[in-house]
Amino acid sequence: MSAAEVVFDYFEDHTRSADSVRHSRPVALGLLCFAIGGVSVFMAQAVLGKLAPFSFDLVSMVLMAIWQIAQGLAFTAMLHLVMEFEGIQGSAASLFALMGLADLVWALAVPLALVLRLVAPGSGWLATSAFILIGLLSLGYRARSIQDNYQVGAARAWITLFVPYVALVVAMLLVFTVAMVTMFKQFMQWIS
Numbered sequence: 217m218s219a220a221e222v223v224f225d226y227f228e229d230h231t232r233s234a235d236s237v238r239h240s241r242p243v244a245l246g247l248l249c250f251a252i253g254g255v256s257v258f259m260a261q262a263v264l265g266k267l268a269p270f271s272f273d274l275v276s277m278v279l280m281a282i283w284q285i286a287q288g289l290a291f292t293a294m295l296h297l298v299m300e301f302e303g304i305q306g307s308a309a310s311l312f313a314l315m316g317l318a319d320l321v322w323a324l325a326v327p328l329a330l331v332l333r334l335v336a337p338g339s340g341w342l343a344t345s346a347f348i349l350i351g352l353l354s355l356g357y358r359a360r361s362i363q364d365n366y367q368v369g370a371a372r373a374w375i376t377l378f379v380p381y382v383a384l385v386v387a388m389l390l391v392f393t394v395a396m397v398t399m400f401k402q403f404m405q406w407i408s
Contacts, residue, residue: 219245226317234314234364241309246316247285253319254284260325263333264343288315294380299366302376306366314365318357325350 222245225233258280262272292315296308328346336342355377362373 219248223249223317223320226314226320230360230364233317234310234361237313237317238307238310238365241307242313243309246288246313249313249316249320250285250288251281253316253322254281256323256325257284260329260347263326263329284319288312288319291315291380294383295362295376298376298379299362299368304366304368311361311365314361315358318354318361321350321354321357324353 219242222233222236222242225236255277258277289312292308292312295315296306296311299306325347328350329343332339332343332346359370359373359377362368362376363370366373368376
């Protein structure tokens with residue numbers, strides 16, 4: 217099955233696509249899809265004029281694509297480890313390819329940004345809403361990818377999907393707490 221057929225099947229007949237991905241493990245397709253997702257987000261932000269920390273150049277676009285690939289690798293690794301700890305068997309390479317296909321939804325951001333730029337040129341809340349909707353759609357496809365790769369139910373897939381996000385929030389809260397305690401100690405030493 218060609219890469220184009222895998223992509224079309226992912227959105228039309230996800231079980232067939234998942235079977236194909238499980239057998240062939242197209243990691244290169246996952247890399248390409250993550251890169252396309254990153255470039256699409258970059259281009260959509262450029263169209264909307266929201267590239268605050270970056271300039272619109274090739275280096276920034278490549279950095280965004282590399283960031284998206286690295287995030288995809290890390291996220292896939294965490295999800296696979298969670299599933300392995302639970303004793304559920306599946307392939308990390310297949311999950312990476314399926315997660316890349318789920319990230320391909322971000323390609324919708326560019327045409328949507330162009331339409332929003334024409335219809336409502338100064339409406340920031342509309343653009344934010346569009347990005348949130350695309351993000352939620354991507355999350356839905358990621359949960360479905362977990363279901364298809366590990367043959368688990370929807371509830372287990374959604375819970376597993378949010379474990380890395382919860383871990384990240386907890387880690388950030390711990391870092392923030394340590395920083396606040398350190399600042400408080402420094403302040404107490406300074407005033408005494």
